[in-house]
Amino acid sequence: MRRVRVAAAGAVTLSFVLTAAACGGGSTGGSGSGEQARTLTYWASNQGANIEVDKKVLQPELDKFEKRTGIKVKLEVVPWPDLLNRILTATTSGQGPDVLNIGNTWSASLQSTGALLPWDAKNFEAIGGKDRFVDSALGSTGVRTEDPAAVPLYSMAYALYYNKKLFAEAGIRKPPATWDELVATGKKLTKDGRAGIGVEGSNLANNIHQVFVLGKQHGADFFTPDGKADFTSDGAVAAVKQYVDLMAAHKIVAPGNAEYAQNQSLSDFAKDRTAMVLWQTASATFKAQGMNEDEWGVAPAPVRSGRPGADEQTNSMVAGINMAVFKNTKNRDGALEFVKFMTSDEEQVVLNKAYGSIPPVRAAQRDPAFSGPTLTVLRDTLATSSAALPQVPEESQFETVVGTAVKKLFADAAAGQAVTTESVRAELEKAQQQMPKK
Template identity: 65%
Template structure:
């Protein structure tokens, strides 16, 4: 199951620093707050990882019952839709009333860390959950700003891969998937014929946009922020990355113009139904199966990089995933840490990541045969060797929204037949940078 995350900028983010002190102590009253639970009860906000909220409850409730049997602590579960999750978390950090434990999109880690509302996982906290060394370094790197104690621990991990339709590749005379971006464009032109396009994209999906341009930005030597955390959206590398991605419709024309409006996984459907020969996606296997596509129908390879790339320029994915955090004002800290230890233990890591088709960020869980499929083995390799976390800065969520929207606007222009130039790309990115709040 694909790990979704939609980082929506809201007015609450601008006030997070001002409300941080209100999140550190628990004298609040009211409903739904971790500060109101008894020592034998925890509240847990889970993100929607499955095919529906009910599916998540079906996956999680037996595991929470297992935890209750082991510890005597009852977990009150609420599965929160992605469309609501960030706003719910921001409201909780502002009010000081939140759950004891919650899932967060890993790209939000630094933004939420800056509020002071989440428990820092220092050496003592890590010791209580079995140690920091149990987790993949790349996954830990997406749990908060560098040089600070993480604000969360990894729960589900994922990376992007290039999915390709074996039959369409064979018909086009292509023996192997593209390894470089030039090869992707050349193959895409051969594959674009009749009603089939070379690749499908989600031009109307803000999060997908920013994930891909971040990866391409790394390939062009751009990070979108400087060492001081100030945005550099107008840098030559950032402009080149955005134009490269939008040109899949604008100039190279290997993606359908209608993809500019896609925002709800339609690109996966196009790939599964043969309307597109390639797709850059996170763990699409379960969705492709639901559309009648077998594992023999497609292959998965790393997202292409520039020829001769090394180091950061060989980045082929952002570090995708879900992290698990503890609200700092919980009245049941020991129970909350026990729950984190349970959820990230080897046994539960296997059960949960298997259910959701994700990769365990816990090292010893990856050896389970459930994660030995060609798809997951390849994605796991990407996660461990060529994936980079999105910028771990306090304003990261605004970056996702503003840059992702800029790319969406450029895709819309391309679909309408308007030229997309370095100048028009830079203008959109300049507009996005101007809207960023001061650090």
């Protein structure tokens, strides 16, 4: 979700139960005359290396919007560790922004509060139409039987990033395409204090993203078709064990990675301490760490057959950021105008180019800025071999409890304890017991 700020989006623990009777937001703005009627409050997620970077990216665009429309946008960039609880507080207090960014995996959970404006045909028409957006991005906007709770803003996908110099020194000519190849490659690269691949074992959201994809490859979805938690199926257990075994069994992940949660694996990669990493849209972070583009390569994340595709050949979750409007905003027309501006072809090129992400708007994807080899891999992954996380109201709880189970298993592995099928199943059973009963 992407730098760690995106990847950590779903890692915030829910501090209270989502309520269907939520009030919504819209603490500023108005439908009448005067200054208040021409002002919107916007909570943006922290996409850049820090909040100041986001302000430098966004403020000129907000000034452009104000010049065109006369509507002033008051910007607050909210750090990822705070964002979900800030939004949940706003849904119950009514003291929130007019427009906000949300991690796309939260869409169904926040949709269930009733606080967000549904994107029905009329609202989509107001921003240029639903068919402007890529289908995979629309798949992470809420429960499919309901009108979407948000619209896509930035799209991202997982890929395998590898250090070209370290590969060359080890005599490795191409990146691994299968999991067996990844393990074999990782073992060749794990030496002299360097690890073959890095993970973020304490990053709950990243844990979920990885095991969800592996679950798809093992035929598991973690939820039944009627929305019940199904964390202990053979496929789910196999997925979690396969991921943790990169450290526990194959020894190609350094034990210290069990404590990583804040981009440390990317820092290790940039400093040649790790040779590979599976991450979302990481190139901007590597550049910020001082790496040149020709120092790393990008390949599709591995699948068992080596040929990514649908279902058991899925190799990424549909990652990204959505844009939502609080239902009780006092300036709905202005809010829709702002969403239309931010999702316009022109702005999609500007914003996604700045953040190294993929536009979820079809026309913007055709811009030459997104035709380089790195973004082509990510764009193709989103189009052909990615899947949305379960669009169920309990998705946020799923990220928390299963992500924590994987964290515990990594800690066990780091401590030298055996990670077995039985111990994995036991941790997932504990996680399932924490989910709401249906």
